[in-house]
């Protein structure tokens with residue numbers, strides 16, 4: 368496990384804990400305090416969603432988790448180096464085909480050509496894009512671009528997968544379909560997920576636990592365990608249990624915002 372304090376990332380915790388934030392705070396050099404007192408643990412097999420108002424520090428939290436940013440206070444420990452990161456925007460290279468985009472991370476990691484091509488093919492199949500390997504991003508729908516982005520991260524066999532509102536720009540049907548695809552991949556691969564969303568229904572449907580953040584400086588106001596088993600039947604969204612839990616999360620979100 369790797370630890371980030373304001374200055375360093377070292378030292379193991381336990382093999383099952385892939386992310387361990389203790390009292391993490393983030394103050395930017397311009398004085399903005401984005402996060403305060405964040406305690407958050409994500410274990411193997413968990414899919415944790417974070418909901419919170421815009422600007423409360425969710426992306427900052429994810430950037431600290433990925434190591435792109437260092438916390439200004441507290442410790443952020445990681446149990447793996449294999450981290451996948453999917454952004455809100457698919458961030459594909461427009462001149463590269465689907466296949467070449469999916470190979471990009473493996474290429475940057477200097478994996479041999481043959482093995483990265485095979486790995487990319489496998490990931491493309493997993494996200495349901497077989498047959499579109501030679502398409503350029505402009506020849507894809509928004510949902511397909513997001514699938515490509517997901518496939519690109521999957522080539523790294525992530526143990527910890529970070530998602531920053533990956534489906535935010537998509538219509539509701541595509542979003543639900545991709546959510547189901549993601550859950551299928553999650554149940555097959557069992558990485559640990561940390562997923563940011565603005566949608567309470569998406570949070571409850573996807574995750575094992577929902578974490579609710581307050582307005583800036585973001586801190587955790589509540590956490591809810593989600594009792595539904597995987598694979599999840601899309602119809603659970605219409606059950607009273609689902610509605611009751613979504614109601615509790617929405618309530619905590621409103622309370623934390625006021």
Ligand SMILES: Nc1ncnc2c1ncn2[C@@H]1O[C@H](COP(=O)(O)OP(=O)(O)OP(=O)(O)O)[C@@H](O)[C@H]1O
Nearest residue numbers: 395397399401420421422423424425426427428583
């Ligand atoms: N590099 C930076 N320097 C200064 N302030 C920053 C920096 N990055 C983010 N912030 C500020 O920190 C706060 C949290 O930003 P962040 O992007 O983490 O919010 P968010 O919860 O992801 O919002 P959204 O839901 O709109 O994506 C905001 O007020 C933002 O202006």
Ligand SMILES: [Mg+2]
Nearest residue numbers: 425426427531
């Ligand atoms: Mg954000």
